[in-house]
Amino acid sequence: MKLRQSLSLVLTAVTLALGAPFASGQQQPTIRIEGSGQVSNIAVTDFRASGAAQPFMASFNATVLADLQGSPLVKVIPKTLYPLQFPQTATDLLPAQASGPRTQVGLHLTDWNLPPINANYLGFGYGVDQNGQFIVFGYFYNTSPGMPSIQQAQVFGKPYTATLDEAGVTRVAHQYAADILAQFGGKSLVGTRIVFVSDRTGNKEIWSMNYDGTDQRQLTHYNTISTFPSVSPDGKKLAFTSWLRGRPEIVLFSLDTLRRLPFYNQQASMNAFVDFTPDSKRVIFSSTANGGAAQLFTANVDGSDLHRLSSSNTIEVEPKINPKTGAEIAFVSGRTGLPQVYRMSIEGADLQRLSNGEGEATNPAWAPDGLHLAFAWTKGFEPGNYNIFVMDVPTRNIVQLTSNEGRNENPSWAPDNAHIAYASKRGAKSQIWVMGADGRGKQQLTNQGSNEKPVWVQAVQ
Amino acid sequence: MTKRTLSIGLAAAAIFALTIGCGPKKTKTPPPQTPMTNTAPPSQPPPEGAPAIAFFTAEPTTIEKSQPSQLRWSVTNATNVQIDHGVGEVSPNGRRAVYPTATTTYTLTASGPGGPTQIASATVTVATPPPPPGPPPTSTRTVSELVAQLQDLHFDYDKSDVRPEDQAVLTADVAALKTIFANFPNVTITVEGHCDERGSAEYNIGLGDRRASATKDALVALGVSGDKLKTVSFGKERPICTDATESCYQQNRRAHFSAGQ
Numbered sequence: 160m161k162l163r164q165s166l167s168l169v170l171t172a173v174t175l176a177l178g179a180p181f182a183s184g185q186q187q188p189t190i191r192i193e194g195s196g197q198v199s200n201i202a203v204t205d206f207r208a209s210g211a212a213q214p215f216m217a218s219f220n221a222t223v224l225a226d227l228q229g230s231p232l233v234k235v236i237p238k239t240l241y242p243l244q245f246p247q248t249a250t251d252l253l254p255a256q257a258s259g260p261r262t263q264v265g266l267h268l269t270d271w272n273l274p275p276i277n278a279n280y281l282g283f284g285y286g287v288d289q290n291g292q293f294i295v296f297g298y299f300y301n302t303s304p305g306m307p308s309i310q311q312a313q314v315f316g317k318p319y320t321a322t323l324d325e326a327g328v329t330r331v332a333h334q335y336a337a338d339i340l341a342q343f344g345g346k347s348l349v350g351t352r353i354v355f356v357s358d359r360t361g362n363k364e365i366w367s368m369n370y371d372g373t374d375q376r377q378l379t380h381y382n383t384i385s386t387f388p389s390v391s392p393d394g395k396k397l398a399f400t401s402w403l404r405g406r407p408e409i410v411l412f413s414l415d416t417l418r419r420l421p422f423y424n425q426q427a428s429m430n431a432f433v434d435f436t437p438d439s440k441r442v443i444f445s446s447t448a449n450g451g452a453a454q455l456f457t458a459n460v461d462g463s464d465l466h467r468l469s470s471s472n473t474i475e476v477e478p479k480i481n482p483k484t485g486a487e488i489a490f491v492s493g494r495t496g497l498p499q500v501y502r503m504s505i506e507g508a509d510l511q512r513l514s515n516g517e518g519e520a521t522n523p524a525w526a527p528d529g530l531h532l533a534f535a536w537t538k539g540f541e542p543g544n545y546n547i548f549v550m551d552v553p554t555r556n557i558v559q560l561t562s563n564e565g566r567n568e569n570p571s572w573a574p575d576n577a578h579i580a581y582a583s584k585r586g587a588k589s590q591i592w593v594m595g596a597d598g599r600g601k602q603q604l605t606n607q608g609s610n611e612k613p614v615w616v617q618a619v620q
Numbered sequence: 621m622t623k624r625t626l627s628i629g630l631a632a633a634a635i636f637a638l639t640i641g642c643g644p645k646k647t648k649t650p651p652p653q654t655p656m657t658n659t660a661p662p663s664q665p666p667p668e669g670a671p672a673i674a675f676f677t678a679e680p681t682t683i684e685k686s687q688p689s690q691l692r693w694s695v696t697n698a699t700n701v702q703i704d705h706g707v708g709e710v711s712p713n714g715r716r717a718v719y720p721t722a723t724t725t726y727t728l729t730a731s732g733p734g735g736p737t738q739i740a741s742a743t744v745t746v747a748t749p750p751p752p753p754g755p756p757p758t759s760t761r762t763v764s765e766l767v768a769q770l771q772d773l774h775f776d777y778d779k780s781d782v783r784p785e786d787q788a789v790l791t792a793d794v795a796a797l798k799t800i801f802a803n804f805p806n807v808t809i810t811v812e813g814h815c816d817e818r819g820s821a822e823y824n825i826g827l828g829d830r831r832a833s834a835t836k837d838a839l840v841a842l843g844v845s846g847d848k849l850k851t852v853s854f855g856k857e858r859p860i861c862t863d864a865t866e867s868c869y870q871q872n873r874r875a876h877f878s879a880g881q
Contacts (some may be wrong), residue, residue, distance in 0.1 A: 363857070384854075384857050384858075386821070386857070387821075387822065400825075402852075402854075402857075405810070405852060406852045406853075407825055407852075407853060407855075428829050428832070428833065428850075428851045428852065428853065429825060429826070429829050429853055431822075431825055432822055432825075445826065447829055447833075452826060452829075452830055453825070453826040453829060474823060474826035474827060474829075474830065475826070476822045476823055476825065476826050477820075477822045477823075491820070491822065491823055493778070493823070496778075497778060498778075498819065498820065498823045519819065519820075521819075521820040521822065521823055522820060522822070535820065542777065542818040542819065543817065543818030543819070545820075568820065587862075611821075612821075
């Protein structure tokens with residue numbers, strides 16, 4: 160996850176729109192927000208570790224510093240100004256000195272608030288190697304002398320866990336930096352989860368996990384095929400497609416209670432692939448309720464008030480509503496032969512093909528900004544050899560994010576608009592991976608059974 | 621397990637060779653090879669001796685057109701094991717269902733650095749289909765026995781039309797279905813539509829649905845009662861073969877029959 164989360168929305172959008180298609184030999188544009196009022200000064204000490212974790216700390220510290228320095232939200236005080244002593248854990252902190260000569264300079268929070276440092280906040284911590292896992296304890300404190308106690312000066316303090324390797328260490332460094340920037344309005348991925356499909360129990364069931372791959376939980380126990388998950392934007396409902404009654408049908412689930420909610424399935428050989436409107440009140444899905452090939456329909460969130468949206472005699476699946484505007488739908492259709500990505504208005508008008516007709520294009524996924532669309536495309540390869548691409552929809556410029564890394568499908572954008580989860584099949588089994596929206600920093604999150612169809616959402620079960 | 625060497629039987633009704641390849645041949649960057657799921661797991665150290673074929677058999681040796689016959693083989697000390705007629709490269713120990721439409725002699729070629737290449741063959745004889753089974757003895761047979769007689773129809777890539785070469789299968793299925801419905805009036809039959817692994821899982825749900833419904837339409841056009849046939853798509857969720865080869869893809873692009881719920 161190399162993309163700088165600090166600049167998340169704006170920079171990503173601008174990078175993708177302007178630079179990325181031809182970025183290979185060019186500098187990416189940089190953005191400076193000048194004169195936007197007071198910016199907090201922060202000091203972040205170098206984290207230390209012993210044993211097997213020690214060799215990775217230079218990389219950890221460099222990544223944190225780069226993320227923070229790259230953000231317009233904070234000003235990082237140069238480390239050359241820091242005292243020789245500094246805390247590594249919360250218990251190292253000493254209460255503020257009432258008077259007298261200053262001793263143990265650096266272990267009092269207020270030391271950092273004084274010249275020449277003048278930091279408003281202090282970050283510190285340490286890393287450990289625990290049975291081959293890399294754990295970082297990261298702290299962040301307010302250094303203001305007005306804080307009544309050390310406890311109340313703490314903004315956050317928590318452990319970050321990763322694999323003990325370069326990728327894992329880099330990832331937790333990004334997380335720690337993102338948590339700091341989140342205090343100043345930066346979009347953080349912390350708390351976001353990825354809903355996905357796993358067959359590790361012997362059947363495809365719906366699972367969810369933290370966006371870093373931790374805390375993997377099974378949500379359904381239907382012992383049949385349950386797949387194609389989606390989550391309502393309000394985070395309350397999970398929809399998926401299940402063969403519970405023999406045929407593919409839509410199942411709606413409350414994420415508050417983890418119980419099934421009523422959904423009226425049309426009398427049809429298939430009802431599948433739900434997406435929600437931005438207000439979470441209506442759904443759009445694919446059904447054979449018309450009697451022919453699967454077509455797109457819209458209905459209330461309980462399946463009532465059905466309206467047909469498309470009318471072709473070819474297969475139409477995967478409707479995805481633009482989450483920003485709510486006014487258009489991307490979907491997959493076989494109207495011109497092999498499956499391609501199309502868009503039309505939410506009323507079913509103004510049809511346009513977005514993909515260029517080459518090969519097979521499928522799995523459209525809108526970015527939160529409503530301008531970018533990730534999709535899977537066989538461009539240049541035989542059927543089945545998909546890679547992930549991102550299209551800047553207004554200009555139709557396309558960037559390729561994966562190549563020579565197996566079969567890559569089902570992209571899903573993170574809420575920060577800067578990362579993408581996807582399924583990559585590099586052996587017999589598919590696994591969930593994440594990467595920056597520029598294709599950098601790829602990291603595998605799952606390894607038990609075969610895992611697919613990731614959907615990156617704000618916090619859910 | 622029978623180990624019989626086979627003689628070539630009647631070379632009669634053979635019209636169509638086993639050219640079931642319809643999708644384009646893979647040429648570059650194939651997806652990662654899926655290992656055989658039905659092979660014995662013992663590890664295979666680098667071969668030291670000459671390649672040897674312990675056995676290569678077909679069971680049964682005589683089938684009706686498009687019925688399955690199981691090829692089984694065991695090879696030692698080989699680094700490359702190939703079977704012709706579209707099966708392709710295989711692991712040293714394994715089995716594979718084949719669906720020849722005409723009498724076919726399969727040749728297994730085992731090569732390795734330790735010695736000369738070995739060849740063995742097994743012939744699957746395709747008997748002329750007997751006249752459609754008449755109803756008389758069926759009353760003594762169970763529904764599942766009768767359903768097991770229904771033959772799969774196969775499809776081209778991204779297509780759901782019943783192929784002209786499947787007309788004989790379709791005709792046999794019509795007769796069998798009529799027998800089933802005549803003897804078991806309460807039974808419904810489910811037509812399952814399946815796809816190969818290459819398209820997206822989502823699109824394949826729609827495609828499997830088209831295959832099931834095209835099969836149902838063709839059966840109804842030949843006089844089968846439509847209200848006793850249900851359709852369901854499994855897309856690519858229930859493959860019968862998991863190799864990344866055209867012959868495997870072809871086996872998965874099918875309409876299959878099962879007893880209704």
